[in-house]
Amino acid sequence: MIPMTTRPVTRRNAVLGITAAAAVLARPSILRAQSTARVVVVGGGFGGATCARALKRAQADLQVILIEPNAVFTSCPFSNEVIAGLRDIEVQQFGYDGLAAGGVTVIGQAVTTIEPQRRSVMTTEGVALPYDRLVLSPGIDFHFEALPGYDEAASDKMPHAWKAGTQTLLLRKQLEAMADGGVVAIAIPANPSRCPPAPYERASLIAHYLKTRKPRSKVLILDAKDSFSQQRLFERAWKELYGDMIERVALSQGGRVTSVDASTGTIITEFGNYTPDVANVIPAQRAGHIAEIAGATDATGWCPIDPVTFESKLTPNIHVIGDACLGGGIPKSASAAGAQGKACASAIVNLIAGRAPETPRLTGICYNTVAPGYGFSLAGNYQPRGDIFAEVEGGATSPVDAPRELRAREAAEAERWFQTITADTFG
Numbered sequence: 001m002i003p004m005t006t007r008p009v010t011r012r013n014a015v016l017g018i019t020a021a022a023a024v025l026a027r028p029s030i031l032r033a034q035s036t037a038r039v040v041v042v043g044g045g046f047g048g049a050t051c052a053r054a055l056k057r058a059q060a061d062l063q064v065i066l067i068e069p070n071a072v073f074t075s076c077p078f079s080n081e082v083i084a085g086l087r088d089i090e091v092q093q094f095g096y097d098g099l100a101a102g103g104v105t106v107i108g109q110a111v112t113t114i115e116p117q118r119r120s121v122m123t124t125e126g127v128a129l130p131y132d133r134l135v136l137s138p139g140i141d142f143h144f145e146a147l148p149g150y151d152e153a154a155s156d157k158m159p160h161a162w163k164a165g166t167q168t169l170l171l172r173k174q175l176e177a178m179a180d181g182g183v184v185a186i187a188i189p190a191n192p193s194r195c196p197p198a199p200y201e202r203a204s205l206i207a208h209y210l211k212t213r214k215p216r217s218k219v220l221i222l223d224a225k226d227s228f229s230q231q232r233l234f235e236r237a238w239k240e241l242y243g244d245m246i247e248r249v250a251l252s253q254g255g256r257v258t259s260v261d262a263s264t265g266t267i268i269t270e271f272g273n274y275t276p277d278v279a280n281v282i283p284a285q286r287a288g289h290i291a292e293i294a295g296a297t298d299a300t301g302w303c304p305i306d307p308v309t310f311e312s313k314l315t316p317n318i319h320v321i322g323d324a325c326l327g328g329g330i331p332k333s334a335s336a337a338g339a340q341g342k343a344c345a346s347a348i349v350n351l352i353a354g355r356a357p358e359t360p361r362l363t364g365i366c367y368n369t370v371a372p373g374y375g376f377s378l379a380g381n382y383q384p385r386g387d388i389f390a391e392v393e394g395g396a397t398s399p400v401d402a403p404r405e406l407r408a409r410e411a412a413e414a415e416r417w418f419q420t421i422t423a424d425t426f427g
Helices: 011-025 028-032 046-058 079-083 097-101 166-177 198-213 231-242 289-293 334-353 404-426
Strands: 038-042 063-067 105-107 111-115 120-123 128-130 133-136 140-142 183-188 218-223 246-249 257-261 266-269 272-274 278-281 285-287 318-320 362-371 374-385 388-397
Touching: 038 046, 038 128, 046 063, 046 097, 046 133, 046 334, 046 404, 079 166, 079 198, 097 105, 111 289, 133 334, 166 198, 166 278, 183 198, 198 218, 198 231, 198 246, 198 362, 231 362, 231 374, 257 278, 285 289, 318 334, 334 362, 334 404, 362 404, 374 404
Parallel strands: 038 063, 038 133, 063 105, 133 318, 183 218, 183 278, 218 246
Antiparallel strands: 111 120, 120 128, 140 285, 257 266, 266 272, 362 374, 374 388
């Protein structure tokens, strides 16, 4: 079990910290006297928290303010192991004490209004924060309108578990309550979506749970895609580890889910209806709502950016990083968000100083665990090409025919990667 990298955040300490920060920031002239510029970062996930730390490290006198309504961040990477009963959710949770200790002002409120012309954001407590540069790292929200019958109320019965936390535990409880011989259905949307291989990792780890606890049960994948990332590696692992326990219905076979009926637990596809014992419905996604408030989203629901600076193509002086941006070939993953956070911080420091930003070269890696001690990975390098990021030479993926010793080493490497990225992000 991976140890926590930050000390626990109590609600009392969080509230006291919020009150003190709000009181100071209501008087921006005091802070303005101490520094030449202020950068406000909205969203404290892998992208936003990494960017805030990198900004402060790059320029100590820069005012860096992180706005995040949750006192505790729950990590999506490795949350599939929580669902499968292999990990406690507390290991996934991190506070913001490390950022505060590094000089970042952390405000535990939500942003309600962004005024790009005035370069100001407003929080739920009425705190107005002017900025020189604004970074948005809002993650994803769900495009509920794209799947008739599915909304927040439906997710209480048919959990998505695509934002780690209460939904993760809900899906786990449903698996635990299911009788042996039941069917678990996973509805997977088309891309773009957060961490494209993660649904197939989830199917694998649920199959592991069922194999060890409820061996007469099945996993049914209803997929809006014909092919998916690292498909050969997953399918080889499924055959090797789980036999015929996992069945996948691809797009061309009628696997795309067209609607759901939460009252009966029914999933409707183009060629048939399914009423599984447990339904994990992952809806289509778009950029987090605050990006829309800022005017940074286009008709796709995502945020077009300049890939050199991450500045919005729609709203000046606002930068967008992480899952919310249209990144081209770079995946929506924790590793990519962290890399973008550091590159964005570098670009902002240069822009504030009147220097030309450097062209970033980002490296991202995605680990997948399909059973305890069995993992594989995909690594890529990305650089700006036109208006997007394109993959360049130097990437690597695990060999399909690798021995189990390599799979075990990669599973251990995944654990070390998680420890490294969470320490780098949260301190």
